[in-house]
Amino acid sequence: MKKLSCHVIREEIKKMCIEAACILPNDVEIKLKNSIEEEPYELAKKTLSVLVENSDIAKKLSKPICQDTGMAFVYITIGQDVQIVDGILEEAIQSGVRDGYEIGYLRKSVVSDPLFDRHNTGDNTPAIITYNIVEGDLFSITFAPKGFGSENMSMIKMLKPSDGVEGVKQFVKEVVVSAGANACPPMIVGVGIGGSFDKVTNLAKKALLREIGSKHVDQRYADLESELLDIINDTGIGPAGYGGKTTALALHIETFATHIAGLPVAVSICCHASRHKEVFL
Amino acid sequence: MIHLSTPLKKDALINLKAGDEVFLSGTIYTARDAAHKKLIQLLDDETPLPFGIEDGVIFYVGPTPNKPDEIFGSSGPTTSMRMDVYTPRLLQLGLKGMIGKGYRNDEVKKSIVSNKAIYFGAIGGAGAVISSCVIQSEVIAFEELGPEAIRKLEVKNMPLVVLLDTYGNDQYELGQHEYLNSKNT
Numbered sequence: 001m002k003k004l005s006c007h008v009i010r011e012e013i014k015k016m017c018i019e020a021a022c023i024l025p026n027d028v029e030i031k032l033k034n035s036i037e038e039e040p041y042e043l044a045k046k047t048l049s050v051l052v053e054n055s056d057i058a059k060k061l062s063k064p065i066c067q068d069t070g071m072a073f074v075y076i077t078i079g080q081d082v083q084i085v086d087g088i089l090e091e092a093i094q095s096g097v098r099d100g101y102e103i104g105y106l107r108k109s110v111v112s113d114p115l116f117d118r119h120n121t122g123d124n125t126p127a128i129i130t131y132n133i134v135e136g137d138l139f140s141i142t143f144a145p146k147g148f149g150s151e152n153m154s155m156i157k158m159l160k161p162s163d164g165v166e167g168v169k170q171f172v173k174e175v176v177v178s179a180g181a182n183a184c185p186p187m188i189v190g191v192g193i194g195g196s197f198d199k200v201t202n203l204a205k206k207a208l209l210r211e212i213g214s215k216h217v218d219q220r221y222a223d224l225e226s227e228l229l230d231i232i233n234d235t236g237i238g239p240a241g242y243g244g245k246t247t248a249l250a251l252h253i254e255t256f257a258t259h260i261a262g263l264p265v266a267v268s269i270c271c272h273a274s275r276h277k278e279v280f281l
Numbered sequence: 282m283i284h285l286s287t288p289l290k291k292d293a294l295i296n297l298k299a300g301d302e303v304f305l306s307g308t309i310y311t312a313r314d315a316a317h318k319k320l321i322q323l324l325d326d327e328t329p330l331p332f333g334i335e336d337g338v339i340f341y342v343g344p345t346p347n348k349p350d351e352i353f354g355s356s357g358p359t360t361s362m363r364m365d366v367y368t369p370r371l372l373q374l375g376l377k378g379m380i381g382k383g384y385r386n387d388e389v390k391k392s393i394v395s396n397k398a399i400y401f402g403a404i405g406g407a408g409a410v411i412s413s414c415v416i417q418s419e420v421i422a423f424e425e426l427g428p429e430a431i432r433k434l435e436v437k438n439m440p441l442v443v444l445l446d447t448y449g450n451d452q453y454e455l456g457q458h459e460y461l462n463s464k465n466t
Contacts, residue, residue, distance in 0.1 A: 040460075040463070040464070041456075041459075041460045041463070043300070043302075043442070043456060044460070046302075047404055050404050050407050050410055050440070051404065051406065051407060053410055054404075054406070054407040054408070054409050054410040055409075057409040057410060057413065058355070058408075058409040061351075061409065063345075063351075063354070063355055063408075063409045063412065064345050064354070064355040064408055064409070065355070065406065065408060065409060066355060066357050066405075066406045066407075066408045067342060067343060067344050067345050067354065067355040067356050067357050067359075067408040067428075068343075068357075068359070069345060069355075105345055105346045105347070105348050105354065106345055106346075107343060107344070107345040107346065107354070107355075107428050108427065108428070109343075109428070118315075120426075120427050120428075122427070149359065149360050149382075149383075149405060152360070180383075180384065180453070181382060181383045181384060181402075181405075181453055182360050182362065182382070182383035182384060184382065184405030184406045235457070236456075236457040236458070236460045236461040236464075237457060238456060238457070238460060239404075240382065240402065240404045240405060240442075241382075241383070241384075241453050241456075242300075242402070242442060242452060242453070242456045243452075243453075243455070243456020243457045243458075243459055243460040244456070244460050245460065245464075271405065271406050272406055273406045
């Protein structure tokens, strides 16, 4: 049985918080650069260039790409042959987030109570943690801070099975158009289809973590991904919403089995600062 | 490129058009959700505001904490519509410029026109670039709000786009139409 110390996990999470906030993932950066070439609208070209410049400055100065360094989302994949030692996993994760946001001069953006006592917790905890148990002795951490400019614009709808593909297309377009400039385009769109009311939002979130432009394994969904991306980039919203072609950099679909009566669809919108980092321990 | 300085004067503002790119220099104040709520509370209590709002500019931002060796942390705009409910009242008191991102409601748009003010856009997410335009920063009110405290900033050549001008033109609509028209011709 593989043993993994909570001290190691805490330290790793701390580093991930800082790196994720300051270094735009390579795939997003490449896509942004390429989109400048493909963008015909002048103001949009300039806007995209500023975003590339921003990512360069952030990396060089180890400064957050965006001031909204997000709520911390941590995805743990743990093999059933792994034993966690030297403490409690949950505490190690929360402590790592606390350390990272403090030492990295990241913004603390979490309030303790959503409605009555909106007091800043002062250390950006609690992080939202998702566990996935697998076979073997794998242990991986994905850290994905997410700002709420885009999170606020995400939506879910329980479609009827008869709404079919057209219903899905219509809903995705509706969400993206209503998000528009508020979600800091060019965005990355995660679409979950199937499962249940709760499962489908997890699927949409998971879709955001995929490599930019990667395709769904099922060709029909892969085709739907490119069709939806075209629909979004034909709206004219453009970078920052100032007009242009580049409204979204990518659209990914994740699917799951569902009930005979249902067709849940969730659309999770992420801004161009699609920050995520994965490590294997 | 147009250069503007604070305090913003009517003569300069009426010449601006939606879509214009502007470099803004001078003193501006940061305020977002919680600070706006407190400002309105002060007005309700007939207590003076912590800064002069007449001809002033508010930047909707909650920066990251600055490191010991830097003037200001990352500082891109936050979504302006959350401030819509408070904005017309501030415009009536002489607020002349707002810097943010995203759509405004009809009430704010009308108030911008009737008070001859401007809504400027900063690029959402360009926190590191915008930060480099800040040459001085000081917390002047509501320190307990942390990132939401009101800060007095001196900015130099802050790159902005006019989103709503004094005539009611909206770059979000104009830009979208212009791009789509150019594509169809």
